[in-house]
Amino acid sequence: MTHQPQSDDQQTPDAEQATPAAAPQQTSPAQDAPEQVVQDQTPAAQADLADALGSIESVEAPAPSVEPTPLGEAAAFARVSEDGHVTLLDGADEVAVGQVPDATEQDALAYFVRKYDDVRAQMALFEQRIAAGAPSSELGKALGQMTAAVTERHMVGDMPALRTRLAALETLLGDYRAAEAERRQAAQAEQLATREAIVTEAEKFAATPAERMPWKQASARMTELFDEWKTAQKAGPRLSKSVEDGLWKRFRGARTQFDKTRRAHFSQLDARSAEAKQVKERLIARAEELSSSTDWGVTAGKYRDLMDEWKRAPRASRKEDDALWARFRAAQDVFFAARKAENAAVDREFGENLKVKEQILADGQKLLPFTDLKAGRKALNELRGRWEDAGKVPRGDIRRMEDGFRKLEDALKQAENEHWRRTDPETKARTNSALTQLEETIAGLEADLAEAQAAGDQKRIATAQEALDARLQWKQALEASASELR
Structure with missing residues (x-):
């Protein structure tokens, strides 16, 4: 194709495209001449290749530079006519690649060698993008365009070497795609496991019965699981799509x-809270009605019954239940x-009575032990009269006082029982009879022993000695008991 001259401040598109790969020392007047007309057989694929790799380059490191192909070496792969026609x-094979009119043979050759070096630079960039982990879809497009450029051969250079390198790049991309597929499969497996874990945990919460669910923690966790799902996605x-x-x-x-x-x-x-609230409101009303009662004993019993009903009543929400309990307790x-x-007022009034009864108990202790039962009975009756006359004592001291006087009465009763046991004729007769029988038995055992x-x-x-010893011990005990009855 033929490029028309550009304005004085612009280069031709072909010269501009070739510039990045050209060495400074190879710049020729043909590059810089604004009136130059270049007839180039290179199709649009050359520009497409630069665009494809340029899109990758824009997000990664700059394109690598390559050493320019010496014109001396390149001359072995070209023939240049006097009118600037260049043949690869x-x-x-001989391939007409283009014409650079009004240029020296060397300048014409240099122009198409730079196109060869452009492809070499794109191949180096391709290798660099693979090392950087660029997407294989972008690299595949670039490889296709480099293949088209090499196939069309609108350049000058060692084409067998370029095709060999292109074949190596095809193999490299194939390996790269396989590794990328493995990484993608591993990542998908990990993603699947992550999603499965999220779903499984959510399903576990969904299957938990309401009465066993830790609702606060579970609700927070379900929110977290949804956030984790969105992040993973x-x-x-x-x-x-199906998975x-x-x-x-x-x-x-x-x-x-x-x-x-x-x-x-x-x-x-x-619903239960509302029901519980109604039940406990009724209990509170009853408790408040009783709060002004002065029938202390009966009302205290009623409060105990109310407390039992409160314990059996259903619970409202924690906040409401606490407020209801506070009202019930206040009543x-x-x-x-x-x-x-x-x-307290009664206790203050009965304090003097307590002092009197404390003295009565002290006087009663002086009668112990009761040896003269008749005198003891008389003295205890006098103490009981003083006790009744003393009146009530504070509630906290009632049991202690009653227990103290009861011990005096029990001591007298025990003394009377003991006296009766010792003086009872029937008891004496039974003891003497048992002693006579035991003596006869002992006499028989002594004869057996002999x-x-x-x-x-x-x-x-x-055997006889053991039986005799036992009867002798019984006889000793009966004789001691008989002596007490005399």
Whole structure:
């Protein structure tokens, strides 16, 4: 094709394209002459190749530079006519690559050698982009355009070497694509595992019964799982549409079930809370009615019954239940505070009575032990009269006082029982009869022992001696008891 002259401040498109790969020392007047007309057989594929690799280069490192092909070496692969026509010598093939009119043979040759070096530079850039991990789809397009440029051969240089290098790049891209596919499969497997884990955890929450669900933690975690899903979907590799849709359907279903269970659970809780509130409001009303009562004993019992009902009542929400309990407790406190104040006044009034009864108990201790039962009975009756006359004592001291006087009465009763046991005629007769029978038995055992000793029978001796010793101990105990009855 023929390029028309440009304005004085512009170079021709062909010269501008060749400049990056050309060495400074090879710049020729043909490059810089604004009136130069170049007839170039190179098609648009050459520009497309630069665009393809340029799109990769724009986001990565700059294109690598290559050493320019010496014109002396390049001359072996070309023939240049006097009118500037350049022919590529590619083995047995001769390919007309273009014409540079009004230029020296050397300048015409240099122009098409630069096109050869441009392709070499693009190949070096291609290798660099593979090392940098560029997408294989972009690299495939660039390789196709380099293949087209090499096939068309609108350049001058060692074309067999360029084809050999192009074949190596094809192999390199094939290996690169295989490795990329492996990485993609690994990333997809990882992405699938991540999504599966998210879905499985969500389904576990969805399947948990409402009464066993830790709702606060579970709700927060379900929100986190949704965020994790979006992050994985955005940042990770894409899964197949069927797999993606299947996982999303499960995840969405789990979230829907979780939300449905949560709404039903808290709706039920609200209903129970409302019912509990009504029940406890009624209990509070009854407690407030009783709070002004002065029938201390009966009312305290009623409050105990109310407390039992409160414990059996259903629970409202924590906040409402605490507020209801505070009101119920306040009503009780009014009653029990009034009772406490009344008891305190009574205790102050009965304090002097306590001192009198303390002295009565001290006087009673002086009568112990009771040896003269008649005098003891009389003295205790006098103490009981003084006790009744003393009146009531503070509530906290009632049991202690009653127990103290009861011990005096028990001591007298025990002394009377012991005296009766010793003086009872029937008891004496039974004791004497038992003693007579035991003496007869002892006499028989002594005779048996004597016979055994005479016979030298050690077994009979031991048996008779053991029986005799036991009866002698019983006799000693009966004689002691009989002596007490005299």
